[in-house]
Amino acid sequence: MAKRRRYANPMALLGLSPMIATAVGVFVICIIYSIVLSFTNSRLLPSFDFIGWQQYERLWTTQRWLVSVRNIWLFGVLSIGFNMIFGYLLAVFMDQRIKAEDTFRTIFLYPFAMSLVVTGLVWQWIMDPNLGLQAAMNNFGFENFRFSPLTNETTAIYGVIVAGVWNGVGVTMAILLAGLRGVDEEVWKAARVDGIPPWKTYLFIVLPMMRGAFVTAFVLQCVGVVRVFDLIIAMTQGGPGIATQMPAVFVIQHITGRSNVGLGMAAAAMMLLPIMILVGLQQFFAWRSRRKSVSATTVAEALPQGQGVAAK
Structure with a gap:
């Protein structure tokens, strides 16, 4: 019956055909084409002069790329970690049925709705020693106050991380708040009856039940980290030096500015790899969860009616 319903409406497939054609034509074919070019000696324009793995060997001996990989790991670990922590804390705060909840939700989500270019420019201004927080504090009489992380090669990446957290914590809060609102009310009642403090309920009971919401927020943050570009260009242009x-x-710099399409495509292929691994892991765990659910249902149905109720 389920299979008959699945294939009973060909008009639905017809309606989805433009989206399917776009996904296959734009995403799949372009990804394959990019990977093919990564094995060529393409310079200013794409060519099919295949040179094997030379572009990848050259890529992993390029200092600029090695710094980029180190930065993306640092940026990813810290920004995702702070986004998940602060996002959950904000979700818990919003779950208290506070007054003007819609207003607070709009305020928290506003940074995510802004362009990353605007976000970068705002934080660049805040961290500018001549215009931002340092200048304001100096004008108030705190002449020894210093706050200019973007001018120092050691601290510049942390300034970018602050802007990234500010941009992403709101959407993480919204996803986790939806997960909190989906928890059965009986769980809260049972915790109150047992005398469990609210903070322990949120931390040890509700948190493990929100695995789906956390995975969704985590994957969304990971994809945003891998493709971070606008924020860097707006704030630091990759500098000072190559620090960010x-x-x-x-x-982008190697495809457009340095006229080295082959090396740029090799780097793009390496960027695609972690996203594919994350999506693959997400699908694997979802498949395993569905399989366990189906197995449990099958066992319950196979038992006699009285035993099936007892098993539940």
């Missing part, structure tokens, strides 16, 4: 260089910046 990122893989996406490396790819």
